[in-house]
Amino acid sequence: MAERVYPADSPPESGQFSGNFSSGEFPRKPAPPPSTYVIQVPKDQIYRIPPPENAHRLQYLSRKKPNRSNCRCCFCSFLAVVFTIAVLAGLSFSVLYLIYRPEAPKYSVEGFSVSGINLNSSSPISPRFNVTVRSRNGNGKIGVYYHEVGSSVDVYYNGVDLCNGVLPAFYQPAKNVTVVKLKLSGSSKIQLTSGMRKEMRNDVSKKTLPFRLKVKAPVRIKVGSVKTWTMIVKVECDVTVDKLTAPSRIVSRKCRHDFDLW
Known part of the structure; x- marks a missing residue:
């Protein structure tokens, strides 16, 4: 269970003084109220992000994204190779046609x-x-x-x-x-x-x-x-x-x- 630290004691009300005048001590100024609270959480209750039950899903997704990217890269490379071969084949046939001028018997x-x-x-x-x-x-x-x-x-x-x-x-x-x-x-x-x-x-x-x-x-x-x-x-x-x-x-x-x- 979290333990909460409360702010220091409230200053004395008006007309009240703390300290001993006879000893020459003057009353201290009241401490200003703090603007924040400090919450202490036991170490065994610190949660991970993501929670353990979702950790395997994060690992799966982190592996899957690079695989999809690799597949896309391979597919694009394959299309580039096919396109290059088609262009070269077309150029070769065009050159052969211009050189030999084939006609059907x-x-x-x-x-x-x-x-x-x-x-x-x-x-x-x-x-x-x-x-x-x-x-x-x-x-x-x-x-x-x-x-x-x-x-x-x-x-x-x-x-x-x-x-x-x-x-x-x-x-x-x-x-x-x-x-x-x-x-x-x-x-x-x-x-x-x-x-x-x-x-x-x-x-x-x-x-x-x-x-x-x-x-x-x-x-x-x-x-x-x-x-x-x-x-x-x-x-x-x-x-x-x-x-x-x-x-x-x-x-x-x-x-x-x-x-x-x-």
Whole structure:
């Protein structure tokens, strides 16, 4: 329990004197009242700040703040590194583009003949196609590697897949024209509906049989001595021929292509 020290005794009231006049002592001036009190607290009752039950929380928070700061610093550093790499990559591609001026190869169908489709019978057909594709690489310093694995070649009539095959592997150097001859065969169990047979007979009578050729080829670009990652070239050609027997004549053709960089 705190002990309180009270101020000194109050001075004597008016008319009262302390001291002994006979001994020559005069009364002392009354002590002025103190302006403060002194409180004494036992040592075992001194409290810490914070109290013991909150000390662990203070320690946890004091550790947590630096960790958050470190995480923010690491995240900012990571963003700075990514931004720097992106800028350098962009500058590199820009320089390479200005130096090499790359352009996509041009594709066209030079030959297209059909056999194995009998429209006078209701039995399944086994179509065969001989297709000649021309690829022109107009780049002066860029070569193209075509891979067989992962490639595909398909021929469609009104959305029906009649035959399929793969593209042979080859390398096309700069300023080069490569002609690829493909022999494609379909399954012997392709059953045409009566409506499709009738439509084909009408096209034969008009000598305009429309087919669609789809080619998918994994390629790698060679720039100097450096090879890029594998990209996918997709080529679609609309080809119209005059008949279903070989040799046939191409009436019209139109090709378009696209690249999947990743």
